[in-house]
Amino acid sequence: MAYDVSVKEIAPERIVSARGRYRMAQLSLVVPRELARVVTALLAQKAEPIGGAVARYHGWNDESVDVELGYPARGDFLSVEGGVAESMLPGGNVVFTVHMGAYDQIAEGYKAVMDYAEANSIGLADTMWERYITDPSCEPDVSKYVTEIYWPLA
DSSP states (O other): OOOOOEEEEEOOEEEEEEEEEEEGGGHHHHHHHHHHHHHHHHHHTTOEEOSSEEEEEEEEOSSEEEEEEEEEEESOOOSOBTTEEEEEEOOEEEEEEEEESOGGGTHHHHHHHHHHHHHTTOOBOSOEEEEEOSOTTTOOOGGGOEEEEEEEBO
């Protein structure tokens, strides 16, 4: 897949999320479970998720990943519920692209972002995130999944 990669400025964004370290091999099971847990906590406080789900990566190695999973939210979220808490995605300049297709192929999108940063002498921050535009519970065809990749500049 060809990627259109660019630098764009974004505003900070409040999310409600749960963070943990998980084995890479279990990530496909962890993501839907933790996102459902966040939605439950939001609804219990009369808040609601808005927009696509977010996975923010704080660190990783070949075996595991430190990831924060959540949603932008409308309404007040007043307290920590079972490890679910408010967080902020940083504003500022990010290297941005869109991945179309299965999640297990998203590494190609990250490679395009890293290649762009290298070609343009751009330093990248230690964390980055994905926004899942397509809800897999509504779209069974993985070739139609749309995922945005945001990688802040260092």
